[in-house]
Amino acid sequence: MKHLYLGKEHEIFRKSLRKFLEKEAYPFYEQWEEERMVPRSFWTKMGDQGFLCPDLDEQYGGSGVDWGFSVVINEELERVGSGLVGLGLHNDIVVPYLSSYGTEEQKNRWLPRCASGEIITAIAMTEPGTGSDLANIKTTAVLDGDHYVVNGQKTFITNGIQSDLVIIVCKTDPKAEPKHKGISLLAVERDSPGFSRGRKLNKVGLHCQDTAELIFEDCRVAKDNLIGDEGKGFFYLMQKLQQERLVVAIAAQTASEVMYRLTLDYVKSREAFGRPVGQFQNTQFKMAEIATDIEMGRAFLDQLIASHIKGKDIVTQVSMAKWKLTDTARRIAAECMQLHGGYGYMEEYEIARRFRDIPVASIYAGTNEIMKTIIAKNIGL
Template sequence: MARYRFETDEHEMFRETLRKFLAKEAVPHFEDWERNRLIPTAFWKKLGEMGFLCPQVEEAYGGLGLDFSYGVIIGEEMERVGAGLTGVGLHNDIVVPYIEAYGTEEQKQQWLPGCISGDYITGVAMTEPGTGSDLANIRTTAIRDGEHFVVNGQKTFITNGINGNLFLVVVKTDPQSQPKHRGISLLMIEERTPGFSKGRKLDKVGMHSQDTAELYFEDCRVPADNLIGEEGKGFTYLMEKLQQERLIVAIAAQTASEDMLEMTLDYVKSRQAFGRSIGSFQNTQFKLAEVATKIELGKAFLESLIEDHMAGKDVVTKVSMAKYWITETARDIATECMQLHGGYGYMEEYKIARRFRDIPVASIYAGTNEVMKMIIAKNLGLK
């Protein structure tokens, strides 16, 4: 895998250290985690001890003060082990940045050290049984009652839902607000809060080791001090931060594609049919030439996009393009690579089978690809 233009020797050392760590602490156990449908919290603690949780957080709170480029490396190396480790990227690069950007000094001191150590495992609770990408129409309410908000509602498809103990919950603090999005706020809710309970661990088609759950709030009294940012500004905060989430999804899908090409090249070179390797057949060569070309295009696009994002440029349109195109390309690549594995590709003992199961959801979460196309069209001036 060629390194990015922005990677320095320090980045390379960081990647190598992480790769060695994962080779010891994750790779030998990953299939068991997949079968058990859960990654042990002890692994999170080890990540924290090594500095791989929230390295971007300021040193004052226990972080390393690194930039987003190190998050890119962590996301890629986690994905290379398996998509079930996506919850680490969600914790590092999606949830914790809300605390960093909009939290008070007291909130940062309260939660950031634990997020870095692995004592806190975070999740973001947006989706509801009747509401996915249409965030303005969420129904979970948080009504002010003195020094507390009383929260009632249900969330579903919550990544880190079982292991998580600190959730960024999207709520309606003003259910009558018009337009609706102005009534949305963000609350941090800890697992031990009375009135907060977890439902079943959801049984998914893929990403088996990544715990996903339902969350319930019944007259759940949350301290008003847990409000992130200003009341009623939640939708604005989400729109600002969703771009990095979508970029993280695109990076993971790109890494999955690179991994699938690598394993398929190895397979077709060694697998014999009709007296010669499968890789010597023109159909195989053409298929993999097409896959390799798509991967190079995706990599070049991502590289420039990551650089623009780190420079603080407006990347809403390009992030939407990357999220939609790279995830759909990865899904196509999974199909092609499984086909080239023949019957073995359908066997669970081959990693391509897991990739084939894991990749489709990337087109759905963090905003469906249909929503991505709506954003692109709108920004092209098509209303």
């Protein structure tokens, strides 16, 4: 299918990126899974080739291109493996807060090194007792002279171990009413006194993606590290969540396409009762259903990406895509594993890893239940 938002230059870019990944990622991915970490050297190689933050202005180290290039990057990284999600988070979720709301001094200080891979970023929203209910976070940042003093804990933080710059969601006014008006965004650098890492969390899937707990104990952060205006953090989050959830939908759709291709190849070659498994009607019907779901998902997703690139407000539709495509990918993973038979449960077959990796997409960036709540509200219920 020809994507609505891609031209010849995007396809040339995809070929270049794919060639790079075939050399620098595919041969090492299983090793990264075993080591539970994507090496920093891969980040800097991505940066050297212009595959990090391509939509940043050239003055900040980017290429100044449209967001279609970021879509290509997200798709090709997902084809390697879902554990590379941290690079998409860096490019399309964290860095946009800096480029949209940061001061000129902040942009010059951080963005060129984000584009080169020298700085790895993270965003810290979730807390041990607070997930989707961001208005009730407990982490506080109290102004003391030229510094904020931060206290609190964050958990499930993507890039949590390797990150050099973490944008934290915190309460600068714990007494604000309504509560969300007391929320601000603060950039915490690696060497900030009072900032430490907790456990690197042991997850069901996404093994090479470093996910961690972050701890702030009287952590002193310069006032100059405030992102945007104090008290507007919740508004900034709401502005950027459309793109974050679209990134998750893109990864889910790509994963479904990969799992379909893996399974189609398998059922064509695997024989049972003297003929390929793909010749049995049950297999044919299952594959037909999966192929149809994928085509419909791609058509909807491409339309949304094109609208997003044009700057349209498509929060409701993106919420639909995020829940539907991640839910579909989870079902496709289970059905494709079943079609692999016993081999689908063996770690040497990629479908087993995909089966482990995909379920969390229904949870992060807002659970699918939250997506349905947003949809219901926006259709007038």
